Amino acid sequence: MAKEEGVYVTYKAFDKDLKCNGFQYEIGKSYHTEEDIHLIHHGFHGCITPLGLLSYYCKHRENYRRFAIVEQYGKVSSVFYDGDTISSSDIKIVKEISLKELLDMSVKLLLENETIKKVNRDFCKIDVAPYPNNSVISNGEDCQIYATSSVNSKICSSGKNTNLTSDEDFNQMIVNGADNSIAINNTIFNKLLVFGINANVACNGKNHYIHTFDSANISGNMEYSNINCDGNFAKIAIGGSYNEINVEKKFPIIASCGRCNTINNKGEKARIVSCGSSDIINSKGKESVVVNVSYDGCASAKVGSWITLAEYDRSNHFAPKCVKTEYVDGKRIKGNTLYTLVNGEFVEKK
Numbered sequence: 001m002a003k004e005e006g007v008y009v010t011y012k013a014f015d016k017d018l019k020c021n022g023f024q025y026e027i028g029k030s031y032h033t034e035e036d037i038h039l040i041h042h043g044f045h046g047c048i049t050p051l052g053l054l055s056y057y058c059k060h061r062e063n064y065r066r067f068a069i070v071e072q073y074g075k076v077s078s079v080f081y082d083g084d085t086i087s088s089s090d091i092k093i094v095k096e097i098s099l100k101e102l103l104d105m106s107v108k109l110l111l112e113n114e115t116i117k118k119v120n121r122d123f124c125k126i127d128v129a130p131y132p133n134n135s136v137i138s139n140g141e142d143c144q145i146y147a148t149s150s151v152n153s154k155i156c157s158s159g160k161n162t163n164l165t166s167d168e169d170f171n172q173m174i175v176n177g178a179d180n181s182i183a184i185n186n187t188i189f190n191k192l193l194v195f196g197i198n199a200n201v202a203c204n205g206k207n208h209y210i211h212t213f214d215s216a217n218i219s220g221n222m223e224y225s226n227i228n229c230d231g232n233f234a235k236i237a238i239g240g241s242y243n244e245i246n247v248e249k250k251f252p253i254i255a256s257c258g259r260c261n262t263i264n265n266k267g268e269k270a271r272i273v274s275c276g277s278s279d280i281i282n283s284k285g286k287e288s289v290v291v292n293v294s295y296d297g298c299a300s301a302k303v304g305s306w307i308t309l310a311e312y313d314r315s316n317h318f319a320p321k322c323v324k325t326e327y328v329d330g331k332r333i334k335g336n337t338l339y340t341l342v343n344g345e346f347v348e349k350k
Contacts, residue, residue, distance in 0.1 A: 234254075
């Protein structure tokens with residue numbers, strides 16, 4: 001049930017034309033709707049925290065790349081899931097911000113929370129449950145941090161060689177430093193930002209948002225999750241269904257085994273393998289090798305790369321029918337064009 005509230009300062013994402021769900025917005029303008037307000041179906045939506053925005057909107061990262069600070073007021077719905085999303089009858093688009101500004105705000109808001117306990121010791125073990133709001137900031141090295149009995153924890157770690165474990169839902173974690181390890185175990189809606197080289201992330205569960213900014217190893221069995229790697233030499237091995245993997249930098253190695261996963265790569269000299277069902281690989285990095293042998297899979301690659309696809313016989317218990325490799329020369333096999341294998345031939349995916 002929507003009710004009259006004050007003004008909420010929230011965050012919103014848009015496509016390249018400043019549209020969201022087909023509605024056109026402009027910076028500095030206000031909008032009103034008379035429709036009934038509902039968190040999923042009706043009204044103007046926004047996220048209370050920057051990490052919430054990244055989690056909810058950037059599962060479709062290729063479409064939503066512009067961000068803004070907004071004000072929401074009028075009739076406002078109750079919060080959704082972990083308290084990050086609201087819907088309102090009125091909205092004002094206050095100021096456009098960059099992805100970097102959004103990330104900086106995520107860190108700043110956590111660090112400025114005066115109720116968060118700060119721990120400045122090395123070689124310590126920290127259970128966040130006893131602290132106010134289940135939250136802690138750790139500046140020590142070689143620490144072990146546990147969020148094993150506390151929902152909606154907020155954790156910021158800035159030391160190297162730290163081990164962080166999350167066994168509960170709706171946790172927000174920011175990790176900065178080299179050689180850190182993070183384990184997210186069979187939970188939902190965890191949000192993780194990792195700054196620093198040689199991070200190891202093991203994640204299981206649903207609806208997670210993971211973003212690494214340096215070299216990282218990411219593995220796990222997930223569903224409906226979003227994995228983003230902005231560092232060189234990323235290594236990713238993911239099982240599960242309906243995940244999206246986005247890689248920006250050089251020399252990634254990516255393996256996916258599941259159903260309906262999407263891999264978007266911009267790193268050059270990538271090696272990408274997918275096996276499962278209905279996976280999609282979009283590779284825009286030069287000199288890459290793309291192998292999609294999933295059933296009903298498709299793939300695209302930049303000119304100068306190679307693509308391998310497989311075809312299966314449904315009438316014979318999905319026995320392999322054909323496996324074929326083609327060089328993307330830009331003529332016979334076009335660059336940045338999705339192909340599938342039909343009767344042993346590369347065919348553009350419709």
